[in-house]
Amino acid sequence: MRRMKHRIVTTIQRYVANPLNRKRPAQQLLETTGRVSGVPRVVPVGGRRAGNEFWFVSEFGDRSDYVRNIRADGRVRVRLRGEWYSGTAHPLPEDDAVRRLASLPRGNSAAVRVMGTDLLTIRVDLDD
Template identity: 35%
Template sequence: MLPTKRVEPFAAKLHFIPRGIRPVQAALINAQRDYFSHAPGWVLLTTTGRRTGLPRETLLPCVRSDNDVYLISTYGWQSDWIRNLRKNPKVKVTCNGVVVAGHAKMIEALDRKTRIVGEHPFVPFAPFELVHAVALNPAMRPLLVAFLRRWVASRPMVVVRT
């Protein structure tokens, strides 16, 4: 059986943008730490740097279910946090103001990813409550789920067990 080549999303070509604004993002997160550590639909993920071994914190949109936190990488396999997780899956997550240790696992099976976004739809790129309220409206849910199933196909999904 031939190995399949991963298809990167178009956003992976734009990954230089978040890398370029990393200091600005870090300053924003530090200035608004209390808000982001309690914000619904967001998590502060702390990974271990794959080269330095230092803690690396990233603000990510998520959906929570029981003891699981689901994350999708907008920038595909190019995201630094994804690369860090592949080297060391031990993480810390800050959600609802609490820091807990967890273990990250990549979800690569398309059928499992589409099932998860069908059960737990979220708008991974919209931090605004109004956008979430409209997108998660029962009348809009089928459109959101259809979009997410297509969107998640070329992106890695991670489940963090806490």
């Protein structure tokens, strides 16, 4: 069941939701470097900036391509309010992802809780 849910959700995201959301000026975006291709990969995310950190939760944890990219190369860029910031991403499996979602934007957090199967907190340390 988890595998089927993952396949359905990621297919909808890849071909419908992500292309539409990337075009929204206010959408937060995460840019990683493809672990195989070496080219930039951009995905919409929903999180919150706290000082020089940006926090979000991956709904499929290590099965998410962008998490695999982060594990291969933690250097990322994040678009917040239309401006790009460089930083280093850190997967935090020890963090309580469900609790973390309570501190993040409600709409995205609700979707992640409903759609997700393997929640994983990610912290991006933003460069100055």
